[in-house]
Amino acid sequence: xxxxxxxxxxxxxxxxxxxxxxxxGGPRPDGPRGxxxxxxxxxxxxxxxxxxxxxxxxxxxxxPVELGLAILAIxxxxxxxxxxxxxxxxxxxxxxxxxxxxxxxxxxxxxQYLFVHAEAGGWGNTAVLIEAxxxxxxxxxxxxxxxxxxxxxVRALAARWLDRRRGGIRTAHALLLLLxxxxxxxxxxxxxxxxxxxxxxxxAAVADLSMTTAALVLIFRSRAWAxxxxxxxxxxxxxxxxxxxxLGPAVPGFAYGFSDLHNSPGPTPLWADALEGSLLLALGxxxxxxxxxxxxxxxxxxxxxxxxxxLTKRVQTLTQTRREAVDTAxxxxxxxxxxxxxxxxxRLVALGISLQAAERLFPTNPEAALALVAEAKESSSQALxxxxxxxxxxxxxxxxxxxxxxxxxxxxxxxxxxxxxxxxLPGEVELPVASxxxxxxxxxxxxxxxxxxxxxVRIQLGRVAGMLRAQITDDGWGGADPVQxxxxxxxxxxxxxxxxxxxxxxxxxxPTIVVIEVPCALSSPKTSxx
Amino acid sequence: xxxxxxxxxxxxxxxxVRLLSAHGxxxxxxxxxxPELLEALVEQRPDVGIVDVRLxxxxxxxxxxxxxxxxxxxxxxxVLVLSQYVEQLYARELLAxxxxxxxxxxxxxxxxxxxxxxxxxTVAAGGTVLDPEVVGKLMSRRSRxxxxxxxxPREREVLALMAEGRSNVAIAQRMFIxxxxxxxHAAGIFAKLDLxxxxxxxxxxxxxxxxxxx
Numbered sequence: 212x213x214x215x216x217x218x219x220x221x222x223x224x225x226x227x228x229x230x231x232x233x234x235x236g237g238p239r240p241d242g243p244r245g246x247x248x249x250x251x252x253x254x255x256x257x258x259x260x261x262x263x264x265x266x267x268x269x270x271x272x273x274x275p276v277e278l279g280l281a282i283l284a285i286x287x288x289x290x291x292x293x294x295x296x297x298x299x300x301x302x303x304x305x306x307x308x309x310x311x312x313x314x315x316x317x318x319x320x321x322x323q324y325l326f327v328h329a330e331a332g333g334w335g336n337t338a339v340l341i342e343a344x345x346x347x348x349x350x351x352x353x354x355x356x357x358x359x360x361x362x363x364x365v366r367a368l369a370a371r372w373l374d375r376r377r378g379g380i381r382t383a384h385a386l387l388l389l390l391x392x393x394x395x396x397x398x399x400x401x402x403x404x405x406x407x408x409x410x411x412x413x414x415a416a417v418a419d420l421s422m423t424t425a426a427l428v429l430i431f432r433s434r435a436w437a438x439x440x441x442x443x444x445x446x447x448x449x450x451x452x453x454x455x456x457x458l459g460p461a462v463p464g465f466a467y468g469f470s471d472l473h474n475s476p477g478p479t480p481l482w483a484d485a486l487e488g489s490l491l492l493a494l495g496x497x498x499x500x501x502x503x504x505x506x507x508x509x510x511x512x513x514x515x516x517x518x519x520x521x522l523t524k525r526v527q528t529l530t531q532t533r534r535e536a537v538d539t540a541x542x543x544x545x546x547x548x549x550x551x552x553x554x555x556x557x558r559l560v561a562l563g564i565s566l567q568a569a570e571r572l573f574p575t576n577p578e579a580a581l582a583l584v585a586e587a588k589e590s591s592s593q594a595l596x597x598x599x600x601x602x603x604x605x606x607x608x609x610x611x612x613x614x615x616x617x618x619x620x621x622x623x624x625x626x627x628x629x630x631x632x633x634x635x636l637p638g639e640v641e642l643p644v645a646s647x648x649x650x651x652x653x654x655x656x657x658x659x660x661x662x663x664x665x666x667x668v669r670i671q672l673g674r675v676a677g678m679l680r681a682q683i684t685d686d687g688w689g690g691a692d693p694v695q696x697x698x699x700x701x702x703x704x705x706x707x708x709x710x711x712x713x714x715x716x717x718x719x720x721x722p723t724i725v726v727i728e729v730p731c732a733l734s735s736p737k738t739s740x741x
Numbered sequence: 742x743x744x745x746x747x748x749x750x751x752x753x754x755x756x757x758v759r760l761l762s763a764h765g766x767x768x769x770x771x772x773x774x775x776p777e778l779l780e781a782l783v784e785q786r787p788d789v790g791i792v793d794v795r796l797x798x799x800x801x802x803x804x805x806x807x808x809x810x811x812x813x814x815x816x817x818x819x820v821l822v823l824s825q826y827v828e829q830l831y832a833r834e835l836l837a838x839x840x841x842x843x844x845x846x847x848x849x850x851x852x853x854x855x856x857x858x859x860x861x862x863t864v865a866a867g868g869t870v871l872d873p874e875v876v877g878k879l880m881s882r883r884s885r886x887x888x889x890x891x892x893x894p895r896e897r898e899v900l901a902l903m904a905e906g907r908s909n910v911a912i913a914q915r916m917f918i919x920x921x922x923x924x925x926h927a928a929g930i931f932a933k934l935d936l937x938x939x940x941x942x943x944x945x946x947x948x949x950x951x952x953x954x955x
Binding site for chain 2: 588591592595596599602603608609611612613617620621624625626627628
């Protein structure tokens, strides 16, 4: 009893000192106190050595040799002493387990095991196991916390092990759920369960059936969930196997998994349960990181990968449409320049020459001068006509004046066919998109007039499911091929700059339907339009 | 004859003022924006308002809208709309009130001062003058509507010239037929379009309108 008290005091003292010292490796004062603090975790070797000495010497108290060695180690090799602490704790834990096992095998002597009195049966044995488990856990914690011998390797091993377990969950993994379900059914199956008779007859049948069904549904509906439940079940069942292997229920006819436990007077066949538990635990430990990886890392990875893929595609599309838009704009400017140069500009030059000549002729030959002036007037009129056509091709004035809906109405009026209009377009459409849609519809109508041999045409314009949509339907011959003509291809290029599409359905015999769609909300504010 | 001119480009406005003054028209007002135009039309009550479609403040179709507004306040107020381009849509809107006294011409037509002043006089008298370009587009349409489809090619030709604001005499000269023949064609057109006998000018407007609406 006195030893227990001393050991307790020394341990508490060491821990209090370490805690008071604060952060590991912080600044420490000079002098003896500082030297003592520098030892840090190594101090724990003292109670560990005391306990070990006590074990080795039975219940007789302190053994001077062990204690002396510990103190020397703390004083001169603090780093080594620190690293020895976890292993000392492991040794003590294993001794506790062994003690419990010995009691089960018929050993009856009371032993002072650290802070408790160990004895056969009852609380004494349980207390030994609990104390051993605590020592084990503290040992593992210190092993990882301190840079103990082998800790780095253990950590690297754990990382490698986790790393290897990457990859998707397959049906094989999910099928382990059936094993778990079966084991649970066996455990809960007919028979005495801690003295209570349960799950017999119909109850058991219903329970079995529902459990199997649930397991099968989970496996085939959600592999990931089935594998998760299986991993958790395996770990719990495995741990339970170990628990009963060492605690052994004093219940006749109790079954754990595939083995029966009997409260026989002789040594109980605990090894079978321990083995079974170990197998289940191993299986659980094999499956758990896979599930964890899938649950924690994978969804985010998949999401990121999906978004990365989407963004890459988007960038490709934008790069292409931007190049096309720039090319189209440049070609358009070139065309306008050429039209002006050969058309209006040339006519104005001719007009100037005519007027100049008229001026010269006027005093001598007013008749001829007048004829030249009339020619100049004609020339200016033609220049105007050409300019008007050019302007229509750049940006139709009616579109600038009235917006898309009225521009399409005006377009429909110029079609030499009966046109049925169905326009429902409240609000405004931004100019660039309006222009692209206008020219698309114009091109489609021009094709209808030129090639379709249609008797009438129907134009629909409106917003459908977040899209600005125009549809041109004619009752002509059909058989239009959008790949053939350059007109529709140009229209399509123009639309793609706004993420728009052009679709043509034209079976032989008709009808031909041209659909133009441009999304209303786009990422770029410049092109979010309708 | 008193005229209000609305044109935002200074050179064109002054050109019109000079041209029309030279032809003996009295310029009651020459304005540069749609609100001014509306005010001038309503207050001056000119014999004809000559209006550019595109005017400040928005530089879209403000002129056209001001003219329509003025006509809704003063029914039949003669308006001759000028534009760099012509649209059937606008022609239809101008004719919609069936009151006549409407002209719609390309600005180029000003070059031909005789035809232009004749158009002004036709509009002032309550007639309808549409630009040949509009009429051409109009006549190129194949119509599904029965009454219009019943017109003979000759009658369509007469209707087109009517829409351009030409008198029967002018149409006869143009088509190298007698004035009597023109009257016969006109009567045929009115009958086929189910237009009850009334003032001849008004029937001409209605005939053009019937064609526009087909």
